Amino acid sequence: MSTATKARPTDEELVRLAQRGRWLVLSTVSRKKAGHIGGSLSAMDMLVTLYFDILRRDPSRPDDPDRDRFILSKGHNAIALYTVMALRGYLPVEELDTFDQGDSRLQGHPDLLRLPGLDASTGSLGQGLAVGAGMALEARRRGKDFTTFVMLGDGEHQEGMVWESVACASRYRLDNLVAIIDRNGLQQYGWEHDGGPDSRFDRLDPWAGVDLCAVYRGFGWNVVEVDGHDIPALRGVFSAAKERRGSNGRPTVVMATTNKGRGVSFTEGQYKWHNGVATDEQLAQAHIDLGMDRVEAQ
Amino acid sequence: MTSQREAWVAELIELAGRDDRVLVLDGDLGTSTKASDFAAIYPGQFLQMGIAEQNLVGIAAGMASLGAVPWVATFGVFLTQRALDQVRMLVAQTGANVKFAGHYTGLLNGGSGKTHQDIEDLAILRAMPGMTVIVPADGAETRAAVRWAVEHTGPVYLRLARDSEKEVDTGGVLQPDHLVELRHGKDVTVISTGVQTARTVAALDLLADRGVSARHLHAAFLKPLSERTVVDAVGEATEVVTVEEHSVRGGLGGLVAEAIASIGRPIRVTRVGLADTWSESAPNDFLLDRYGLSPERVAERIQAAVGSPLGAAT
Known part of the structure; x- marks a missing residue:
């Protein structure tokens, strides 16, 4: 119950943490010449909100059996998760420099055998929700009061297995399970822009023409829509989702509209920044875009 | 059963x-x-x-x-x-x-x-x-x-298999990285796994009547089953046959062949199992006969191996 003894951070503190997280993602990937940028930046506000305000977790006790679980099903955004875990105290921030290097705890995709504090190994897409549902099922069987959160990408929902798990979670009324969709509207390459009203960015939305919220509702889920960059709103939505545990009700999906590459002028809405390595000039620009002078002065 | x-x-x-x-x-x-x-x-x-x-x-x-x-x-x-x-x-x-x-x-x-x-x-x-x-x-x-x-x-x-086979006396021993000796013999060493072991026991009974003395080993664990364990179990034998209800590629036969290749001694390994082909729907007796897994068909393969000079394919 570590969070109970700590004052909740202010919205402004979370915003600054997210900006710092974005900077660490971009600069680490730039130094290490490997990593996925776009989805890491789109997910950052949510990851910071979860790890600093919502999840009942203590970095000094990563194996606490009663901790809230978190699974990054879109495992290619591992650098975002490692960054937030570092800021939260699971590992030294300096260790981010070992990302993707030999003998590192920070593998290209999250490996629970390497880094304490990871609840699942992910990488091959579509699999995290099933693991989270299994945790939620066994938690209920054992009378555990924690909540399991799983973050998925919108492109990831093209994997058929996701829908097996969506149906299963509904069948078992897993109200202790929360799926978070980082709906950034892009995937690695995707489809050519058709100029239609659903095309938010330079490639077509992974689910253009499909009402994902209605699909989830049809499967019996509690659907909440939110701006995935509005930290005060995210705090409210995630807290409310946690409070639904024990209601013998429906699992909750937080459908978060986000911008892939959020916060950096040259990556926002650019599918080509799914992965990529920033040049020194681009890093200088990102430093300005993210207001890092102000963030670092705090 | x-x-x-x-x-x-x-x-x-x-x-x-x-x-x-x-x-x-x-x-x-x-x-x-x-x-x-x-x-x-x-x-x-x-x-x-x-x-x-x-x-x-x-x-x-x-x-x-x-x-x-x-x-x-x-x-x-x-x-x-x-x-x-x-x-x-x-x-x-x-x-x-x-x-x-x-x-x-x-x-x-x-x-x-x-x-x-x-x-x-x-x-x-x-x-x-x-x-x-x-x-x-x-x-x-x-x-x-x-x-x-x-x-x-x-x-x-x-x-696991769907249907019953005859029980096999494995001596009540089940341990990883181990081969159980079911029968002593000198002409050929036969290694089998799964329910195919029971059919192999029957095949070796047929062969005993025909004057072939076969040693029989059963593999309950295919992993772990180390190359050292296989090599030690094969000992001085030069004629080895594997039998499994599985493709001859990559299962028990593959495992034994890999292990024996590692020691560089002239030993022939004959792999009995499903050839590189799909099967079909049919009654059990038909399938076992057609795809070479019935006691009689297994016995034929072993006898052919024993009767061939080393250096010839079986």
Whole structure:
């Protein structure tokens, strides 16, 4: 119950943490010449909100059996998760420099055998929700009061297995399970822009023409829509989702509209920044875009 | 005679009564696998997961992370073909304490034909680091394997057959990286696994009447089964035959051939099993004869090997 003894951070503190997280993602990937940028930046506000305000977790006790679980099903955004875990105290921030290097705890995709504090190994897409549902099922069987959160990408929902798990979670009324969709509207390459009203960015939305919220509702889920960059709103939505545990009700999906590459002028809405390595000039620009002078002065 | 699926569920019913960590997760084949018998007695330890094997494996990994010992029960072919990525990433790569009951493996699956015949599972899982693969000979060895798997922490794949075969006296020994000697002999060393061991016993009875003296070893564990154990067991023999209800590529035959190749001695390995071909739906006797796994057909292959000069293909 570590969070109970700590004052909740202010919205402004979370915003600054997210900006710092974005900077660490971009600069680490730039130094290490490997990593996925776009989805890491789109997910950052949510990851910071979860790890600093919502999840009942203590970095000094990563194996606490009663901790809230978190699974990054879109495992290619591992650098975002490692960054937030570092800021939260699971590992030294300096260790981010070992990302993707030999003998590192920070593998290209999250490996629970390497880094304490990871609840699942992910990488091959579509699999995290099933693991989270299994945790939620066994938690209920054992009378555990924690909540399991799983973050998925919108492109990831093209994997058929996701829908097996969506149906299963509904069948078992897993109200202790929360799926978070980082709906950034892009995937690695995707489809050519058709100029239609659903095309938010330079490639077509992974689910253009499909009402994902209605699909989830049809499967019996509690659907909440939110701006995935509005930290005060995210705090409210995630807290409310946690409070639904024990209601013998429906699992909750937080459908978060986000911008892939959020916060950096040259990556926002650019599918080509799914992965990529920033040049020194681009890093200088990102430093300005993210207001890092102000963030670092705090 | 108890079939392996009956033995599997009987042992789980016994274990579940004193260990509530033991669960059965069904991929909606409960009346085939006999998981339905478990559900009737321990409904609180049985979870129907429907016709969705990939999710089934993921659920099991999640439950195991909280200390459960879930048995994933479906046909072997759906585990090693449809849900292979999940078996690999979520279970084998994390060492999750998930047990796989691969039912209806091999050719004899009640007439379902090639779509359901798993003839590649041993090759696939033997190549997967972190996996344990047990291929019991009969009902008694199946029960021992279930007990072993529950006591062992980590992934286990238990290869089970649909139909009963004759019981095999394996001496009550079930241990990893071990070959059980079922018969002494001097002309040829025969190594078999799974329910094909019973048919091999029958084949060697036929050969004994024909004057062929065969040594017989049974492999219950295909993983771990080290090259050293195989080489030591083969000893000074120069004529080795493997027999399995599986493709001749990558299973027991592949394992033995790899081990023997590593020592550089002139030994011939004849691999009896399904050739590189799909099978079909047919009665058991037809399939065993057509695809070379009946006692008579196995005996013919062994006799041909013994009668050929080294250096010739068999």
